[in-house]
Amino acid sequence: MSEAKRRVGFGVVGVGAMGRVHAENLALKIPRANLVAIADMLVEPAKKLASSLGVETVYSDFGSLIDDKNVEAILIAVPPYLKKDMIVQAAKAGKHVFVEKPMTLSSKDADEIIYETDRAGVKIQVGYQRRFDNAFRRVEDAINEGRIGRVLLMSSHTRDPPGLSPNYYLDFAKSGGIMADTCSHDFDVIRWLSKSEVTKVYADGEILVYHKELDPSGIPDHVVVTLTLEGGAMAHVDSSAYAVYGYDVQAEILGTKGAAFVGIGEKNSATILDESGHHGQYSSSYVERFGQAYHDEVEDFATCILENRPPRVSARDGKAAIEIGFAADESMKRKAPVIMTH
Ligand SMILES: NC(=O)c1ccc[n+]([C@@H]2O[C@H](COP(=O)([O-])OP(=O)(O)OC[C@H]3O[C@@H](n4cnc5c(N)ncnc54)[C@H](O)[C@@H]3O)[C@@H](O)[C@H]2O)c1
Known part of the structure; x- marks a missing residue:
C-alpha cells in the first residue's frame, strides 16, 4: 500500500485518565492511525474501553503488546517510573514510541532512552501537547x-x-x-x-x-x-x-x-x-482545555512515521x-x- 494511504498500527499501554483520551483519538479521530490493541494491567476496564472503540485485542501485559506484529507504534501512558523499560523494550523490537510526559525520572534513564531509540532508528515523541495547542x-x-x-x-x-x-x-x-x-x-x-x-x-x-x-x-x-x-x-x-x-x-x-x-x-x-x-x-x-492539542500531537506523530520526518518534541526535549x-x-x-x- 502507498504511504499516502497507509495507516500506522498503534498499541496503547495504560488506559487510565490520559491513555483513554489518546486511545479514543487513535480509534475514532485520526484517519492516518489505526488502534489495533490496548494493554493495561487492569484488564476489565481496558476491555470495556476497547469494545466501545471497536478494538478487538486487549492484553494484560506489555510484553504481549510488543510481540503483536500489527503494532508498529506504541503510545505509553503509564506512571512515569515504568516508562524507561517500556521505551527501551519497544525500541529494541523496532516499534516507534509516543510517550506521555514526563519521559522518565532520571538523566541516566533519559540518556538510555536516547541511545536505544537512536540505535534502533525508531521515532520517539514526548507528550508536551502545548506545542500543538x-x-x-x-x-x-x-x-x-x-x-x-x-x-x-x-x-x-x-x-x-x-x-x-x-x-x-x-x-x-x-x-x-x-x-x-x-x-x-x-x-x-x-x-x-x-x-x-x-x-x-x-x-x-x-x-x-x-x-x-x-x-x-x-x-x-x-x-x-x-x-x-x-x-x-x-x-x-x-x-x-x-x-x-x-x-x-x-x-x-x-x-x-x-x-x-x-x-x-x-x-x-x-x-x-x-x-x-x-x-x-x-x-x-x-x-477540555487541551483536547485539540492531544489530538493534533498524535496525528502529527503518525504523519511523522508515514512521511519519515522527525517529531516536533524529541527525546532530547523530554530530557531537557x-x-x-x-x-x-x-x-x-x-x-x-x-x-x-x-
Ligand atoms: N500531557 C498531559 O497533559 C497529561 C495529563 C495527564 C496525565 N499525563 C501523564 O500520563 C501518564 C499517565 O497518567 P494518568 O493520569 O493517565 O495515570 P492513571 O493512573 O490514570 O493511568 C495509568 C494506567 O496505567 C496502567 N498501568 C500501570 N502499570 C501498568 C503496567 N505495568 N502495564 C500496563 N498498564 C499499567 C494503570 O492500570 C492505569 O490504567 C503520566 O505520565 C502522566 O503524567 C499527561
Whole structure:
C-alpha cells in the first residue's frame, strides 16, 4: 500500500485518565492511525474501553503488546517510573514510541532512552501537547515572524482544579512530583518559545492545601521557579494544585518589539456581565482545555512515521524539560540557586 494511504498500527499501554483520551483519538479521530490493541494491567476496564472503540485485542501485559506484529507504534501512558523499560523494550523490537510526559525520572534513564531509540532508528515523541495547542502555536508564529523581537521576560503558569492526581502521584519516586509531572510542561514551553536553554534555576515550594495527602511525600502543592536563560533573559514558572475556578494554563512572552499572551483558560470567548459581576466559562480539566492539542500531537506523530520526518518534541526535549525539574527540586532542597551546564 502507498504511504499516502497507509495507516500506522498503534498499541496503547495504560488506559487510565490520559491513555483513554489518546486511545479514543487513535480509534475514532485520526484517519492516518489505526488502534489495533490496548494493554493495561487492569484488564476489565481496558476491555470495556476497547469494545466501545471497536478494538478487538486487549492484553494484560506489555510484553504481549510488543510481540503483536500489527503494532508498529506504541503510545505509553503509564506512571512515569515504568516508562524507561517500556521505551527501551519497544525500541529494541523496532516499534516507534509516543510517550506521555514526563519521559522518565532520571538523566541516566533519559540518556538510555536516547541511545536505544537512536540505535534502533525508531521515532520517539514526548507528550508536551502545548506545542500543538492553537493558541500557543499562534504565539510561536508571532515569534518566528519577528514580531516579538529579542526575548526579555517569559512566564508560564499551570493551575489544576482541586482534587489531586492518581495515587502514584503521592510517591515521589513514581511520579517525580510537581516539578517533573506538572511544571515540566512549563519548562518545555520556556525552552521551546525562547529557543534557549536554562542556565540557572531558583525554586521554592510549599504545601498550602493538601497537608494530609502530601506531608508524607514532601511534594509541594504550590511552587514558584525563577529561571535564567542563555543570553540573560529571565523567566518564571508557577503552579498551584488548587484553582477553584477550573483548569488553567497561561503564558506570557515579552520581547524588545512586542509581547504575546496565552490567556486565562476560558473555554469560550463569551463573557457575561450581571449584577454579581463579570463571568466567563473556564475549562474544568486538562482534557477540555487541551483536547485539540492531544489530538493534533498524535496525528502529527503518525504523519511523522508515514512521511519519515522527525517529531516536533524529541527525546532530547523530554530530557531537557525534566532536568530543569530536577534542578528545581534540588534548589528547593538547598534553598539556593542551581547552575545548569550544557
Ligand atoms: N500531557 C498531559 O497533559 C497529561 C495529563 C495527564 C496525565 N499525563 C501523564 O500520563 C501518564 C499517565 O497518567 P494518568 O493520569 O493517565 O495515570 P492513571 O493512573 O490514570 O493511568 C495509568 C494506567 O496505567 C496502567 N498501568 C500501570 N502499570 C501498568 C503496567 N505495568 N502495564 C500496563 N498498564 C499499567 C494503570 O492500570 C492505569 O490504567 C503520566 O505520565 C502522566 O503524567 C499527561
